Amino acid sequence: MAKRIPDSTKNSLHWRLATRARERWPDLAEVRMRYRAGFAYVDGVLPDGEVLQLCRLRYVGSATTWGFAIYRASHDDYEDNVLPSGSPTGTAEEALDCACSLYLTNPTIWALDPRRINDGDH
Helix, strand or coil: CCCCCCCCHHHHHHHHHHHHHHHHCCCCEEEEEEEEECCCEEEEEECCCEEEEEEEECCCCCCEEEEEEECCCCCEEECCCCCCCCCCCHHHHHHHHHHHHHHCCCHHHCCHHHHHHHHCCC
């Protein structure tokens, strides 16, 4: 059974992703979150109001590490996937960057030093 995401983690997750979107993804007017069991679903809202389903994060018991699944518009589902680092888990910010780079087509995001993206945690 999936672990329930604590309310404090939901709040910090949304704040972190909204902050990342403002910093890196100006094409997004808003980041919206939906929750079900141990999953957080991340949607991006464009300035015209269009909502893009981006990814699903799986809670693994930590507010800083999440499982990652990309939204597949062609199948209208989420598929577990790996992040560009090659890991199936990572920060929520890495997941947002990965999904936005696919759906908003900004490949320059991957030219940034990942140690700076994650506050030097690597």
